[in-house]
Amino acid sequence: METLKKILVLIGLIASLISAAYANDGLATYYNIYNPSACYGFATPTDLIAAASPTIWEGLSTCGRRYSVTCTGSTNAGTPHPCTGERVAVEIVDFCPGCQGTFDLGQDAFAAIADLDAGVILIEYDRV
Secondary structure (H helix, E strand, O other): OHHHHHHHHHHHHHHHHHHHHOOEEEEEEEEOOOOOEOOOEOOOOOOOEEEEOOOOOEOEOOOOOEEEEEEEEEOOOOOOOOEOOOEEEEEEEEEOOOOOOOEEEEHHHHHHHEOHHHOOEEEEEEEO
16 A cells, blocks of 8 residues: 555656646736626636737637646846746636737736736746
8 A cells, every 4th residue: 555655646746747847938917807808708707817818819719728827037127026936727718919928817816926016927837
């Protein structure tokens, strides 16, 4: 039984390393006017939302996809250490054709991972 536990722990460690190795790098901004959205109109399903940039957007099939996002650093000298160290899972609810970043996060999602004063942050993200 002890050997089985060790094997399961080892498999878990390997899986987490593989996941971290395949994280994507990008930029995130935030917004706070959510409706109507391209995916759900006036019925936003959750508070932890994001609009997808053309990098991520694949038409309406992108709606409802979830991504795990974490702040990795600053893009400006005004907020040199914006990251909270937290990770947040967001749901794609909209398309942002003019976005400067990979995601335009809902304000609540952005605030969970970074100082709002940063405005634009470096991120790592994975599809959940």
